[in-house]
Amino acid sequence: MKILVLNCGSSSVKYQFIEMDGEKVLCKGIAERIGIDGSRLVHRIGEDKHVIERPLKNHEEAIKLILDVLLDPEIGVIKDLSEIAAVGHRVVHGAEAFASSVLIDDDVMKALEENAYLAPLHNPPNILGIKAIQKLLPNVPSVAVFDTAFHQSMPKKAFLYAIPYEFYEKYKIRRYGFHGTSHRYVSRRAAEILGRDYYDFKVITCHLGNGASIAAIRHGKSIDTSMGFTPLEGLVMGTRCGDIDPAIVVYLQQNLGLSVDQVYDILNKKSGVLGLTKNFSSDMRDIEDAALHGNELAQLALDIYIYRIAKYIGAYTAAMNGVDAIVFTAGVGENSPYIREKVCEYLGFLGVKIDKNLNNVKGVERIISTPDSKVAVLVIPTNEELVIARDTKYIVENKVKELKIV
Numbered sequence: 001m002k003i004l005v006l007n008c009g010s011s012s013v014k015y016q017f018i019e020m021d022g023e024k025v026l027c028k029g030i031a032e033r034i035g036i037d038g039s040r041l042v043h044r045i046g047e048d049k050h051v052i053e054r055p056l057k058n059h060e061e062a063i064k065l066i067l068d069v070l071l072d073p074e075i076g077v078i079k080d081l082s083e084i085a086a087v088g089h090r091v092v093h094g095a096e097a098f099a100s101s102v103l104i105d106d107d108v109m110k111a112l113e114e115n116a117y118l119a120p121l122h123n124p125p126n127i128l129g130i131k132a133i134q135k136l137l138p139n140v141p142s143v144a145v146f147d148t149a150f151h152q153s154m155p156k157k158a159f160l161y162a163i164p165y166e167f168y169e170k171y172k173i174r175r176y177g178f179h180g181t182s183h184r185y186v187s188r189r190a191a192e193i194l195g196r197d198y199y200d201f202k203v204i205t206c207h208l209g210n211g212a213s214i215a216a217i218r219h220g221k222s223i224d225t226s227m228g229f230t231p232l233e234g235l236v237m238g239t240r241c242g243d244i245d246p247a248i249v250v251y252l253q254q255n256l257g258l259s260v261d262q263v264y265d266i267l268n269k270k271s272g273v274l275g276l277t278k279n280f281s282s283d284m285r286d287i288e289d290a291a292l293h294g295n296e297l298a299q300l301a302l303d304i305y306i307y308r309i310a311k312y313i314g315a316y317t318a319a320m321n322g323v324d325a326i327v328f329t330a331g332v333g334e335n336s337p338y339i340r341e342k343v344c345e346y347l348g349f350l351g352v353k354i355d356k357n358l359n360n361v362k363g364v365e366r367i368i369s370t371p372d373s374k375v376a377v378l379v380i381p382t383n384e385e386l387v388i389a390r391d392t393k394y395i396v397e398n399k400v401k402e403l404k405i406v
């Protein structure tokens, strides 16, 4: 069974086409700069890379091009669209409506549209992607896999904000958490690698990508996570501020005369390490490199980024009354020995010890703690697309409407 996985962002569509027999990625790529100048598709088959420059007005055009490329006699991997058995969609915000992965039908679409206001940056493009597939592949089942679903197990004490209770009841204002597909995948993998029972295991997973979040997972369930109502709360990120005093939002509007949209834009797109370095870069490779060459602001941004991660790990160890393992994943977590080492330096009080040689690794699965470390520390490359494809396969093959996340 071959499954197409789509991750639609505001201006890009990432895709992977997976043969589930053996879980082999047949090709993958990204259509980017949708709706603006310079749109293009970067398509990869194994080590081969093909770039197609073409105007892409909207998500439908991007997805049409992806399907055309899959069919292409030279760089494609299928002869007929009927070879696509199902499409799995990453949907960022499932709100309280979805604690499972689901087969998309009219009721699901209605719920997605109703909840779109909760994630204005993420859900509208996700919905556009689903609609484009329904139009271009009308007979192919689509499945939605939600970033928020895994965190629906959080208890009220972790997900409620201390604001008037009616805001939760009337407007669903609460913490939801994101990157759940990634936290789910790497936490389970950690238990497998360590030979532990996942349902008797306390693990803290650090998903450090462009967006970044940490989760506390006890006995297979997410009990807390650093992102909240939207993917803005928590850690310092590439361009997002993470935790701040909400009074700052009011101050910026009242005293600097900034509009609501301007403030939202600053906190989402001009903050994080980008803002801390006076717009030098949001990319951790640039920041690390600059810090190494004596750029003091870059070093400060790194220090703040690392300190925030260490504080969350301390808090989540308390939340779970202990921790068996800490996992680093996503772009930064998988590829930055420096950040892993510096985070772990804060954790000596927990008996965390990493081996510098083992830590000197990028993008491969590995235990990086010493044999006598009281807590195992692991690098585990995430694979959200594979989880989406597996959930999609299960739902389609078993002809069920949903797959409960356990």
Ligand SMILES: Nc1ncnc2c1ncn2[C@@H]1O[C@H](COP(=O)(O)OP(=O)(O)O)[C@@H](O)[C@H]1O
Binding pocket: 208, 209, 210, 211, 238, 282, 283, 284, 285, 288, 330, 331, 332, 335, 336, 362
């Ligand atoms: N070798 C590296 N060292 C440090 N950071 C890296 C390295 N490679 C990638 N990154 C970071 O990973 C980030 C992207 O992570 P990724 O998980 O791909 O994010 P997203 O899925 O949100 O696009 C980049 O912004 C970059 O900062």
Ligand SMILES: CC(=O)OP(=O)(O)O
Binding pocket: 092, 147, 178, 179, 209, 210, 211, 212, 231
């Ligand atoms: C939810 C979220 O922050 O996603 P990303 O890391 O892909 O931006």
Ligand SMILES: [Mg+2]
Binding pocket: 209, 210, 330
């Ligand atoms: Mg990501």
